[in-house]
Amino acid sequence: MEQSVLEVLRRLTYGSPNPPVPAPFSQAVLNVFLTRTSPAARSFASSLVSAGNLTEVLLAGAVLLAETEQIRTVILETVAEIDPNYPARRVDAASQQIALASRIYKESLLHHFGFSESTFERDNAIAEFEARLVAIQDLGGELGGIVRDRLDLLAQMSNVQEKWLVFKDHASSPTAQELSSMSRALDALQEELSAALPMLAVKDDEPIPKFPWPAVIYVSVGVGLVLCVCCSIAVVQYRSRAKQDRNKNGVHGIADGV
Numbered sequence: 001m002e003q004s005v006l007e008v009l010r011r012l013t014y015g016s017p018n019p020p021v022p023a024p025f026s027q028a029v030l031n032v033f034l035t036r037t038s039p040a041a042r043s044f045a046s047s048l049v050s051a052g053n054l055t056e057v058l059l060a061g062a063v064l065l066a067e068t069e070q071i072r073t074v075i076l077e078t079v080a081e082i083d084p085n086y087p088a089r090r091v092d093a094a095s096q097q098i099a100l101a102s103r104i105y106k107e108s109l110l111h112h113f114g115f116s117e118s119t120f121e122r123d124n125a126i127a128e129f130e131a132r133l134v135a136i137q138d139l140g141g142e143l144g145g146i147v148r149d150r151l152d153l154l155a156q157m158s159n160v161q162e163k164w165l166v167f168k169d170h171a172s173s174p175t176a177q178e179l180s181s182m183s184r185a186l187d188a189l190q191e192e193l194s195a196a197l198p199m200l201a202v203k204d205d206e207p208i209p210k211f212p213w214p215a216v217i218y219v220s221v222g223v224g225l226v227l228c229v230c231c232s233i234a235v236v237q238y239r240s241r242a243k244q245d246r247n248k249n250g251v252h253g254i255a256d257g258v
Contacts, residue, residue: 005045009038026078032071040067054115072096090143091200093136097160098193100129101167105186108171112179126168133157133164136200146204153199160196163189 010016013033015023024030040063047053047060072092079088107122137157139145146153167189170182 005041005048009041009045013038028078029071029074032074037064037067037071040064085203087144087200087203090136090145091197093132093143094193094197094200097129097132097136098190100125100132101186101189101193104129104167104171105182108174108182109179112174112176122171126171129164133161150199150204153196156192156196156199160189160192163192 013024013030024033040060044057044060044064047057076088076092079086104122104125107116107119107125110116111119111122135141135143137146137154139147146157148154163185167182167185170178170185174182
């Protein structure tokens with residue numbers, strides 16, 4: 001998993017032809033990557049090498065998530081200066097939903113495996129997701145909303161809503177048998193959100209371009225690292241719980257032998 005984090009970091013810092021990820025489009029963005037995001041990502045990757053310490057991984061992950069928030073802010077400000085009419089806020093909100101879905105998944109796993117006694121973080125994340133989903137489509141809201149003429153986008157957001165309800169149902173109280181179903185539901189939700197990003201990136205009075213580079217910038221910056229954080233923590237949880245179970249079974253075996 002540590003190699004996955006470093007690979008995402010490399011793509012975001014220098015760009016990538018496959019998958020198509022643009023390099024930072026301004027010196028300000030590059031500076032934040034090099035001085036803040038990159039060190040935090042490398043620290044998180046290092047914590048995964050000795051993945052037996054979940055606390056260390058969680059702390060390093062929290063630092064990395066905070067740094068991705070910083071780079072997101074810089075990008076928003078830069079894009080607003082370049083094109084004040086670009087629907088940056090609704091694109092940004094949708095990209096945050098992709099990361100937030102992974103956070104809900106992570107918090108659900110933490111609670112399921114006993115690493116978190118409370119469901120407070122998970123429930124808050126669910127409420128945040130639902131509120132932002134409404135805000136993205138609200139014409140009278142601060143994100144600009146979606147005009148009625150954008151039938152393509154309205155239909156896509158309907159798909160997002162459908163997948164969200166399925167994922168929410170699994171994440172709210174997963175059983176051991178439902179963990180794989182929750183993972184598949186997460187993938188389906190994030191796929192629909194990713195499909196919505198290019199549509200959201202198009203101004204409502206313009207035709208949809210063949211390849212929306214601005215949307216790719218948004219979906220790649222931060223979200224890739226956030227997904228690595230959440231997926232890596234999930235793997236650590238599985239390994240940690242499996243190790244505990246093996247140790248427990250070993251003790252029982254010795255006791256039975258005695």
